[in-house]
Amino acid sequence: xxxxxxxxxxxxxxxxxxxxxxxxxxxxxxxxxxxRQDPGMGLRLIHYSxxxxxxxxxxxxxxxxxSRSTTEDFPxxxxxxxxxxxxxxxxxxxxxxxxxxxxxxxxxxxxxxxL
Amino acid sequence: EDQVTQSPEALRLxxxxxxxxxxxxxxxxxxxxxxxRQDPGKGPEFLFTLYSxxxxxxxxxxxxxxxxxxxxxxxxxxxxxxxxTYLCAVQEAGGGNKLTFGTGxxxxxxx
Numbered sequence: 001x002x003x004x005x006x007x008x009x010x011x012x013x014x015x016x017x018x019x020x021x022x023x024x025x026x027x028x029x030x031x032x033x034x035x036r037q038d039p040g041m042g043l044r045l046i047h048y049s050x051x052x053x054x055x056x057x058x059x060x061x062x063x064x065x066x067s068r069s070t071t072e073d074f075p076x077x078x079x080x081x082x083x084x085x086x087x088x089x090x091x092x093x094x095x096x097x098x099x100x101x102x103x104x105x106x107x108x109x110x111x112x113x114x115l
Numbered sequence: 116e117d118q119v120t121q122s123p124e125a126l127r128l129x130x131x132x133x134x135x136x137x138x139x140x141x142x143x144x145x146x147x148x149x150x151x152r153q154d155p156g157k158g159p160e161f162l163f164t165l166y167s168x169x170x171x172x173x174x175x176x177x178x179x180x181x182x183x184x185x186x187x188x189x190x191x192x193x194x195x196x197x198x199x200t201y202l203c204a205v206q207e208a209g210g211g212n213k214l215t216f217g218t219g220x221x222x223x224x225x226x
Binding site (some may be wrong): 031035041042099100106109 | 120148149156160161202214218219
């Protein structure tokens with residue numbers, strides 16, 4: 001089992017460019033989510049999905065889009081990158097029961113710099 | 116608004132020197148409090164869930180406890196491999212599955 005796989009691990013963008021952060025999990029988890037982690041701030045939820053075809057906004061959704069066409073994949077799209085989106089992004093997945101007990105399985109993160 | 120405050124921000128211990136990390140929280144009703152460990156360059160790894168005041172959970176040298184306003188992560192006789200950032204998160208009753216994370220305590224255990 002690879003668990004939660006995020007690509008790329010590092011990315012540098014210029015302001016206004018678009019890109020997609022990929023997230024795939026092989027644990028058949030229904031729940032998937034994206035967080036960002038910034039210095040001096042806790043992890044903040046961007047978007048989440050409770051199953052294929054279902055997505056919802058988290059705490060900081062502006063500037064990001066998501067889709068969930070399969071159980072395995074949950075890509076995060078930045079349509080027009082801004083310096084404020086410089087951050088480390090984490091994808092996390094879980095089962096419905098484990099989400100209720102706070103048990104998320106995180107990927108290793110994607111470090112994004114927007115110049 | 117839910118708030119989670121962790122202290123200290125950083126802690127340096129000698130191997131074998133026991134200590135505690137603190138997580139204080141403000142929620143209108145606690146559904147659960149969670150501890151995670153995060154190694155440099157990695158994603159957080161789940162450790163414990165606590166639900167009610169007085170509850171305790173243990174794993175190797177770690178023990179988590181919960182009161183009505185805070186949680187402690189006690190580290191007994193730590194080893195260098197316990198060095199990591201420890202994150203606390205809360206889930207509010209009626210708040211769905213949303214987790215509110217603290218900023219973490221960076222622990223370094225030296226020989």
